[in-house]
Amino acid sequence: MDVSVVVNGERRSADVEPRQLLVHFLRETLDLTGTHWGCDTSNCGACVVQMDGRPVKSCTVLTAMCEGHEIRTVEALEVDGRLDPIQQGFHERHALQCGFCTPGMLMTARALLDENPDPTDHEIRTAISGAICRCTGYKNIVDAVRWAAEHEAAANQEARA
């Protein structure tokens, strides 16, 4: 079937099987391999992308269900060589080791900060509770999200001044 989905601001059309999952559309049809394909059972969170601004697990969404919706993947975070603050935070606070969970963590955390720019550690932990990291023990990830929240707040204040 023909589908047409807006991915990272660009309309992308393809002929896909109705059973195709969004994660495979992104990785195989569009070659956007930043989104990782993990547990395949909506448990691990490696495949999280944003659908109309809300994080969703792309292994449990059909490509066909995305027509008419906007998908945002990890590839959209960096713009013209400038990292998104959440990416910078992961860099500054060493929030990844193997990096497999990182795209899902980034997109989940980005959505949290868009909705709640000053989350508590508990709110951060709740937000990422559907994403599994087997390397960090989560502490550095929570610190990285805090780093991003604080630097975004400071940048916004500077912009207003």
Added chain:
Amino acid sequence: MQTPAPFEYERAASVDGAIAALERLGPEARIIAGGHSLLPMMKLRLANPEHLIDINDLEELAYIREAESEIRIGAMTRHVDLLKSELLARHFPLFRDAETVIADPVVRNRGTIGGSLCQADAAEDLSAVCSAAKAQVVIRGAGGARVVSMEDFHIGPYMTAVGAGELLTEVRLALAPGAGSAHEKTERRAGDWAIAAASAALWMNGGAIADAGVALSAVGMTTIHLDRAEELLRGQSPSEDLFAQAGAIASEDCAPSADGRGPVDYKRHLAGVLTHRALRRSAARALHQEA
């Protein structure tokens, strides 16, 4: 790689359109809403529908509102919106209790109340929540709508009263004075299915329990409606002793099986403890004495 078997896909543009598609495509067609129960079942080939009718465009089924002394919840209302609803939390706080522990926030962005109820998984929380709250559901077909109680809605494991060519469209919760409710769940880790969960609702009149609803998740082949506990509670004054007796009934009347989440005696014990706690919190909320 887990992939569903091939199927045909179409989108419904209206409730009538979805019902017409169900009639046209026959018994091998299934409705898909959030997809977070159905797609995993399809990946495992436990469900193999030949047609999927996507109802995600039916914005008219996404609402939580008060009308005619009822809270009415559209079938396409997602878990995240049930969690955030102040209206629902004010009148039926057991929904918020449950929604904070159903799956995880990302899954809650997709899953819907209609999908959860129609999946009728015995381990699913909202089925017990709606049973305890004495919800009624509206089921629509080509011939019109019918209203069904939760007792009649659950007819077996993964089986509901929704028949061929029918669609669950709404959940209704009657507003009555003196209500308090709570949901208690024990899980192995964040986002997991329950080892056991208990939902309770009490309606107080003066110092006595006018009516009670109690139901259990994950400790039987279906959601367990604890009729004997409800009978015990009606007309009594709330007390720790009474709630302990209701808990004992829960331990007796559940039918858990041993699995990786625990042995039978542990689950029976847990069902009793969680029922006791849910009733205690329900009473405290009904009497505005919650700590």
